[in-house]
Amino acid sequence: MATGVYNQAIGAFQSNSHINNFNHQHKFNCIGRLVVTKDFFSSYGLSKRDLRVSKCIEYQTSVVDSVSSPSRSKTSDRDTHKKSNEAALILVRHGESLWNEKNLFTGCVDVPLSKKGIDEAIEAGKRISSIPVDLIFTSALIRAQMTAMLAMTQHRHMKVPIIMHNESEQAREWSQVFCKDTNTKEHSIPVIAAWQLNERMYGELQGLNKQETAQRYGKEQVHEWRRSYNIPPPNGESLEMCAERAVAYFRDQIEPQLLSGKNVMVSAHGNSLRSIIMYLEKLTSQEVISLELSTGIPMLYICKEGRFIRRGSPVAPTEAGVYAYTRRLALYRQRLDDMLQ
Numbered sequence: 001m002a003t004g005v006y007n008q009a010i011g012a013f014q015s016n017s018h019i020n021n022f023n024h025q026h027k028f029n030c031i032g033r034l035v036v037t038k039d040f041f042s043s044y045g046l047s048k049r050d051l052r053v054s055k056c057i058e059y060q061t062s063v064v065d066s067v068s069s070p071s072r073s074k075t076s077d078r079d080t081h082k083k084s085n086e087a088a089l090i091l092v093r094h095g096e097s098l099w100n101e102k103n104l105f106t107g108c109v110d111v112p113l114s115k116k117g118i119d120e121a122i123e124a125g126k127r128i129s130s131i132p133v134d135l136i137f138t139s140a141l142i143r144a145q146m147t148a149m150l151a152m153t154q155h156r157h158m159k160v161p162i163i164m165h166n167e168s169e170q171a172r173e174w175s176q177v178f179c180k181d182t183n184t185k186e187h188s189i190p191v192i193a194a195w196q197l198n199e200r201m202y203g204e205l206q207g208l209n210k211q212e213t214a215q216r217y218g219k220e221q222v223h224e225w226r227r228s229y230n231i232p233p234p235n236g237e238s239l240e241m242c243a244e245r246a247v248a249y250f251r252d253q254i255e256p257q258l259l260s261g262k263n264v265m266v267s268a269h270g271n272s273l274r275s276i277i278m279y280l281e282k283l284t285s286q287e288v289i290s291l292e293l294s295t296g297i298p299m300l301y302i303c304k305e306g307r308f309i310r311r312g313s314p315v316a317p318t319e320a321g322v323y324a325y326t327r328r329l330a331l332y333r334q335r336l337d338d339m340l341q
C-alpha cells in the first residue's frame with residue numbers, strides 16, 4: 001500500500017503540476033514538484049526504508065509566493081481568531097447556465113444551469129469528493145445553488161446539504177429539524193445563500209448577446225465593461241462595486257469560519273469570485289483584468305493562520321492528488337477510504 005500511495009501522490013502531483021488553472025499572468029507559479037517529507041512518511045507509518053528511498057525522487061512543491069491576507073489593522077479582531085488550524089477553501093464558479101450557452105449577459109438574472117452546466121457541476125463534485133466541506137456558501141441565484149447541490153451528490157462523505165432559511169422568523173421556525181441525529185455535522189452540511197455573493201449586476205447589458213453588444217459598442221468597450229476594475233456597464237455594477245459587497249461578506253461571514261478551522265465551499269459567479277480572488281491574492285486592478293474563471297472548475301486554497309495559499313484545481317478522485325496538498329487533507333482522505341472500504 002505504501003508504495004502505491006506514494007506513487008499515486010507523485011503521479012497526481014506531476015499531472016497536477018499545471019495546477020495554476022487561472023489563465024492570467026500571476027506573480028507566482030507552482031513548481032510541479034513535491035516534497036516527500038518525513039511527515040508524509042510518518043503519516044502512513046512508513047519509514048523511508050519501506051519506500052526504498054533510493055528510488056524516491058526528491059520533489060519540491062513550492063508555491064513561490066504563498067498568498068496571504070492583505071495586511072489588516074493591528075487591532076483587527078481577525079488576528080485574535082488566527083489559530084494554527086488549517087482549513088480548506090474551495091471556490092467554484094457555477095456550471096454553464098442556459099444564458100451562458102446562448103452567450104447572453106446574465107448578471108443578476110436568475111437562470112438555471114444548462115445540461116452541460118449540470119455535467120460540469122457533477123464533475124466538479126468528483127474533483128472535490130475527497131476534500132472536507134463543513135459549510136457551503138452560495139449566492140441567491142439558482143445556477144450557483146444548483147452547482148453546489150449537484151457537486152455534493154458526488155462527495156464521498158455523503159452528507160446532506162441543507163439550505164438554511166433565516167429570511168424570517170417563520171422561515172426559521174418552519175425549517176427546523178427535530179431529529180438531533182440528522183441535524184448533526186456528521187449527517188448534514190449547512191448551506192447559506194447570500195445575495196452578496198450574486199454575480200455583478202450587468203445593468204442594461206443583461207439579456208443582450210455579448211457578440212452583438214461588442215459589434216454595437218466595440219470590442220474594447222465591452223472588454224472594459226466585462227473585465228476592468230472600476231468601469232461599470234451602463235447602469236450596472238463595476239467589479240469594484242461588486243467587491244464592496246462580495247469581499248465584505250467574505251471577510252465578515254466566511255473568513256471567520258475558515259479561521260476557526262471550518263472547511264468551506266463557495267459556489268458563486270465569475271465576477272463575484274474574481275473580486276474575492278483579487279482580495280485573497282492581493283491582485284492589483286491591472287492584474288485582475290486578465291483573471292478569467294472557467295465554469296464548474298473548483299479551485300482549492302488552504303487557509304492557515306490567516307494566510308491563503310492557492311493550491312490550484314483538485315484532480316479527479318482516481319488520482320491521489322489530495323495527498324499532495326497537505327498532510328491534513330491526506331489524513332482526511334485516508335479516513336474516507338477506511339470508512340468506505
Ligand SMILES: O=C(O)[C@H](O)COP(=O)(O)O
Nearest residue numbers: 104105106107199226270
Ligand atoms: O453574468 C454573466 O454574463 C456571466 O456570468 C459572466 O459574464 P462575463 O464573463 O461577461 O463577466
